[in-house]
Amino acid sequence: MRESTxxxxxxxxxxRLESRVTVMSACRALIHLSFLDxxxxxxxxxxxxxxxxTRVNNVxxxxxxxxxxxxxxxxxxxxxxxxxxxxxxxxxxSMKPVKVxxxxxxxxxxxxxxxxxxxxxxxxxxxxxxxNTKQLFLSLEAEYENAQGVNNTVVLxxxxxxxxxxxxxxxxxxxxxxxxxxxxxxxxxxxxxTNASYALKYNLMPYVGVLRYGEAARISDVPFDVREEL
Amino acid sequence: MSSAVQDYFEGKxxxxxxQRVEEISRIWLFFFTALSFVLGFAxxxxxxxxxxxxxxxxxxxxIVLPAWPMYNMHPVKWLPVVGEQxxxxx
Numbered sequence: 001m002r003e004s005t006x007x008x009x010x011x012x013x014x015x016r017l018e019s020r021v022t023v024m025s026a027c028r029a030l031i032h033l034s035f036l037d038x039x040x041x042x043x044x045x046x047x048x049x050x051x052x053x054t055r056v057n058n059v060x061x062x063x064x065x066x067x068x069x070x071x072x073x074x075x076x077x078x079x080x081x082x083x084x085x086x087x088x089x090x091x092x093x094s095m096k097p098v099k100v101x102x103x104x105x106x107x108x109x110x111x112x113x114x115x116x117x118x119x120x121x122x123x124x125x126x127x128x129x130x131x132n133t134k135q136l137f138l139s140l141e142a143e144y145e146n147a148q149g150v151n152n153t154v155v156l157x158x159x160x161x162x163x164x165x166x167x168x169x170x171x172x173x174x175x176x177x178x179x180x181x182x183x184x185x186x187x188x189x190x191x192x193x194t195n196a197s198y199a200l201k202y203n204l205m206p207y208v209g210v211l212r213y214g215e216a217a218r219i220s221d222v223p224f225d226v227r228e229e230l
Numbered sequence: 231m232s233s234a235v236q237d238y239f240e241g242k243x244x245x246x247x248x249q250r251v252e253e254i255s256r257i258w259l260f261f262f263t264a265l266s267f268v269l270g271f272a273x274x275x276x277x278x279x280x281x282x283x284x285x286x287x288x289x290x291x292x293i294v295l296p297a298w299p300m301y302n303m304h305p306v307k308w309l310p311v312v313g314e315q316x317x318x319x320x
Contacts, residue, residue, distance in 0.1 A: 050247075050248045052241030052297065055241070059290065062256065062259050063259060063287055070266065070267055074270075077267075131270060131276050207276055
């Protein structure tokens, strides 16, 4: 009985010697690295055999990390650039008094009061175009307060600017693209505000980073000129 | 014959080669990411940044992915086969 246990212990000892180097024994062996040759030293750190696909996997993982780091660097650079050199945009809007007519639009069931704009606008938005600017969304918005005390903001005209060459906005005698109706209240003539403010706002869309909003031009207290029915 | 073809497509390299490949790819990608950011910011062109990163990645793949002979200069020296064991195997 005793002889067989000694025999089994010897077997296990031999098996351990002949097995592949495991991580645990590698840690112990690292203490004696000085007398091992270069190949075996490296073997202790890698315990799987590389193949082509392992290398593909490793390189693609590194590339993903580097790309994400690059995108983060671009975002931070844009934020810092905006904080240190904020763009100063000056623009002008001029507008004739807004005409309000009570008429029935096509495909609508009843008559509604609709306002019509006629405006000139100039703005130079080229300082907004950096390496990280994909496009600018410009919108002309009307702001007024109706009889119920609700503040309304209505987008009446918009434009997408994709190149710095198109960033100089100059419109003469333009009309509102979208219908200007006072939907919530009783219309312009029955207790809505007698005047409204019009602002040219921009939304800068970067390639990487946060969206930015700003205002390029503003004109306040433009009266509504309510006309008789057509 | 088929094992030779299989070995070729598996693209094994020895351990010193593996270490070198890892070093090369890390240093290369780090350097070219930094360079593409700096150049793109200086010349204000995002397209340049990503084109530079893309081409440098393609060149890196050519340098690192195939099992070039220079990565097989230190093959593993296996010990000679020990004589047969006379004990019973488990």
